[in-house]
Amino acid sequence: MKKLEIFGIAIVIIGLAGTIVGSFAWEGFLESQRECITIHMRTYENGNPTPNVIHLKKNVPACLRLTSDDTTHGFNIPDFNITADPIHPGKWTYLRFTPKESGTFSFVCNIVCSAGHSRVRGQIIVDD
Structure with missing residues (x-):
């Protein structure tokens, strides 16, 4: 016992x-x-990513919470050599990184998503 x-x-x-x-x-x-910034990826015909301008701070860790509202998208920041996993409708993809340079940088969809694929893009503005 x-x-x-x-x-x-x-x-x-x-x-x-x-x-x-x-x-x-x-x-x-x-x-x-x-702490994550939520981004809804959309085909160009449906309104483009929201928000399409993201403000970050240099040397401060950033978190992007990505989802798609319509079809599978990609997310790439060429100047930072950063690519997220595919972003599927209704699912969440998290991207964490620390911007090391200040300036204005483009982000793009890197998975062909629609006829307007080349216009699915936005800007990341990194301030000191």
Whole structure:
């Protein structure tokens, strides 16, 4: 009986510890999501990416939360040599990076998405 009681107490302690650790991890996850800039990719015919101008700070970590409203898109920042995984409708793709240069840079869709594919683009403005 004594072994069973010890086992039960150990299970309760492990469960409580897991709950506490999990709640801190969940809070950290939620905080990281609040810091992300949400971008909705759209074909040119449907209105283009929103927002299509993104403001970031030099040497400050950035998070972009990307989704598509219509078809599969890509997301590429050529000057930073950064490419996101394919962005599927209704799904989220996260892109984290730290801009090291100030200036104005283009982002483009790098997966052919429509007849207006070459116009699915925007700007990233990095300030000091």
